[in-house]
Amino acid sequence: MGWYGRWVFPRLLEWSMAGEPLSTYRREVLADVTGQVLEIGFGTGLNLAHYPETVSSLTVIDPNPGVAAIAQPRIDASPLPITSKPLRGESLAFADETFDWVVSTWTLCSIANLDQALQEIRRVLKPGGKFTFIEHGLSDDPKLQPWQHRLTPLQKRIADGCHLNRAIAPLVETYLPLVSLKTYYAKGLPKVGGYFYQGVAVKPV
Numbered sequence: 382m383g384w385y386g387r388w389v390f391p392r393l394l395e396w397s398m399a400g401e402p403l404s405t406y407r408r409e410v411l412a413d414v415t416g417q418v419l420e421i422g423f424g425t426g427l428n429l430a431h432y433p434e435t436v437s438s439l440t441v442i443d444p445n446p447g448v449a450a451i452a453q454p455r456i457d458a459s460p461l462p463i464t465s466k467p468l469r470g471e472s473l474a475f476a477d478e479t480f481d482w483v484v485s486t487w488t489l490c491s492i493a494n495l496d497q498a499l500q501e502i503r504r505v506l507k508p509g510g511k512f513t514f515i516e517h518g519l520s521d522d523p524k525l526q527p528w529q530h531r532l533t534p535l536q537k538r539i540a541d542g543c544h545l546n547r548a549i550a551p552l553v554e555t556y557l558p559l560v561s562l563k564t565y566y567a568k569g570l571p572k573v574g575g576y577f578y579q580g581v582a583v584k585p586v
């Protein structure tokens with residue numbers, strides 16, 4: 382990881398992802414989460430304030446030590462029992478069928494090998510366990526899509542591997558059936574990065 386990814390990107394992430402409107406979306410995504418939970422791409426820990434009391438243990442992973450350093454004071458201040466590990470979503474060092482829920486907020490855009498990570502998420506979920514996610518991705522507007530494809534190489538450089546042009550729902554559904562999905566343009570964000578996929582998928586029993 383280069384100097385930009387280690388030192389600049391984490392501060393940019395904290396600045397751009399804190400506050401509204403994302404806090405409202407975070408609360409919605411996390412509202413029903415319960416039991417043993419894994420969050421992938423924990424970032425600077427901005428979801429922590431929104432986890433319900435029904436969570437019995439929280440394991441968080443993120444490969445970037447710069448974001449983990451910003452997250453640590455939030456972990457220390459949280460009443461939840463939290464384990465933090467420097468892992469990638471593509472290689473989850475947990476036993477099969479460990480978690481009741483897996484959470485991802487704006488991380489599926491950044492994982493280099495998303496197919497592998499989704500297989501890992503399916504593996505570590507208990508049968509009947511749920512994957513709740515919110516993500517930006519490929520719009521349904523054919524006029525916007527070429528811009529999302531054109532700008533993705535630049536976005537990947539600025540935002541540590543983030544893609545603007547992933548069709549998130551079909552990718553998730555390849556590995557885990559969706560039980561809910563809504564797509565919409567997020568309030569106050571540029572459309573090119575503001576087409577959101579918010580859903581829950583379940584691992585079949």
Ligand SMILES: C[S@@+](CC[C@H](N)C(=O)[O-])C[C@H]1O[C@@H](n2cnc3c(N)ncnc32)[C@H](O)[C@@H]1O
Pocket residue numbers: 394398421422423424425426427428442443444445448468469470471485486487488491492493494541542
């Ligand atoms: C846009 S940030 C979102 C952070 C956080 N989830 C939030 O909602 O504020 C994407 C995060 O994914 C992490 N990430 C990048 N590649 C990853 C991978 N292969 N596996 C897991 N996390 C990854 C980055 O370090 C970063 O913290």
